[in-house]
Amino acid sequence: MNTFQITFWFLSALAVFSSLMVITRKNPVYSVLFLIITFFAISGHYILMNAQFLAIVNIIVYAGAIMVLFLFVLMLMNLNKESEQQKNKYLLWSSGIAGGMLMIVLIAALDTPDPAIITKPGTGEIGLIKNLGTKLFTDYVVPFEISSILFLSAMVGAVVIGKKGD
Amino acid sequence: MPISYYIFLAVIIFSIGVTGVLTRRNSIIVFMCIELMLNAVNLLLVAFSKMHHQRMLVLDSANITAGTEGQLFVFFIMVVAAAEVSVGLAIIVLMYRNVHSVDINFLNRLKN
Numbered sequence: 218m219n220t221f222q223i224t225f226w227f228l229s230a231l232a233v234f235s236s237l238m239v240i241t242r243k244n245p246v247y248s249v250l251f252l253i254i255t256f257f258a259i260s261g262h263y264i265l266m267n268a269q270f271l272a273i274v275n276i277i278v279y280a281g282a283i284m285v286l287f288l289f290v291l292m293l294m295n296l297n298k299e300s301e302q303q304k305n306k307y308l309l310w311s312s313g314i315a316g317g318m319l320m321i322v323l324i325a326a327l328d329t330p331d332p333a334i335i336t337k338p339g340t341g342e343i344g345l346i347k348n349l350g351t352k353l354f355t356d357y358v359v360p361f362e363i364s365s366i367l368f369l370s371a372m373v374g375a376v377v378i379g380k381k382g383d
Numbered sequence: 384m385p386i387s388y389y390i391f392l393a394v395i396i397f398s399i400g401v402t403g404v405l406t407r408r409n410s411i412i413v414f415m416c417i418e419l420m421l422n423a424v425n426l427l428l429v430a431f432s433k434m435h436h437q438r439m440l441v442l443d444s445a446n447i448t449a450g451t452e453g454q455l456f457v458f459f460i461m462v463v464a465a466a467e468v469s470v471g472l473a474i475i476v477l478m479y480r481n482v483h484s485v486d487i488n489f490l491n492r493l494k495n
Contacts, residue, residue, distance in 0.1 A: 225384055229392050236396050236419055240403030245411055252415050255396075259422050262392075266433045271457055275425075278461050283418070283468050290472050291411060294479055309406055316402030323394045329387045343436050343451045344429075349458070352451045364462045371466035378473040381480075 224265060232258035249287050256280045268344030389430035396423035410475055410485045414468070421464050425457045432457075 231254065238251040256279045263272035342348055353361055396419060403416030432453025439449035475485060482489050 222384070225388070229388075232392065233395055233399070236399045239415060239419065240399060240407060240412070245409055248412055248415060252419065255419065256422065259426055262426055263429055266429055268429050268433070268454055271425075271429060271454055274458065274461060275422075278465055279418070279422070283465060286468060286472055287411065287415065290476060293476070294485065312405030313402055316398050316405060319401055320394055320398035323398070324391055327387075327390050327394065329385075329390070337437060341433060341436050341450075343432070343448060344454055348448055348451060349454060352448070352455060353458070357455055360459060364459060367463070367466050371469050375469045375473040378470070378477055 221265065224261070228258045228261040228265070231255075232262075245291050246288070249284055249291065252287075253280050253284050256284070263344075266344065267341050270344055270346045270349050386430060386434050389427060393423045393427040393430075396420075396426070408486050408488065410478070410487045410490070411472075413487060414471055414475070418464065418468070421460060425460055428453050428457050428460075 235251040235254040235258065239248045239255065242248045242251065256275060260272040260275045260280075263269070263275060400416045400420035400423065403419065404413050407413055407416070432450040434450075435453065436450030439446050443449075478489070479485050
């Protein structure tokens with residue numbers, strides 16, 4: 218077992234554990250913090266696959282911006298005193314079983330028996346900023362500009378929806 | 384690492400996200416579980432782009448940028464997710480301001 222494998226298993230266990238914690242914690246603030254840990258673990262996976270640009274973007278955009286937004290909204294709402302009303306117990310069990318069944322079916326369907334298809338960690342140049350930036354500003358410049366319009370409309374929409382009064 | 388390990392990891396995280404959407408009633412946590420599912424798909428896309436890159440290198444060693452598109456799609460998914468989160472949280476704040484709760488059971492009375 219070399220360093221890459223140890224890191225892979227550690228990051229996988231961390232991601233699965235903290236995403237389980239996200240859906241089981243009662244307090245939503247703990248859920249947000251565990252979701253941040255999950256995002257960091259997934260960023261570690263990106264670094265392991267030498268996708269460094271996406272790892273940095275994942276940390277900055279998800280763990281930095283989106284999760285802070287979630288935390289701010291949670292703290293503005295001050296939900297801690299009234300605990301979340303629980304669902305019917307049978308409904309809870311059946312939805313848990315449904316999620317587990319989905320997992321089993323997907324794993325059984327996607328199980329590739331060919332172990333020769335591997336991703337060699339720490340190799341390849343496609344995830345570096347130079348390659349991705351060149352591709353983004355030559356072949357994908359129109360979707361890039363369209364995404365800026367999407368951001369503008371999302372910003373206007375959020376301001377209009379969140380505005381107080383009338 | 385065999386690609387099936389990445390598939391299994393992404394499927395497990397995705398299923399945890401689906402279970403969270405089905406079990407929780409706090410709409411912010413439901414929203415967070417949607418983010419979890421998006422991240423599982425992103426992880427799988429990066430793993431597939433890496434796999435594709437290596438296979439294309441074996442076939443044609445001059446083609447050193449094969450598989451870049453997968454990572455660009457992950458980038459655009461992140462862009463769309465950021466826009467979606469800002470609007471969705473604005474809607475949740477609006478709902479909280481009106482009914483003083485974020486329980487998703489209040490959402491089925493949206494029309495009144």
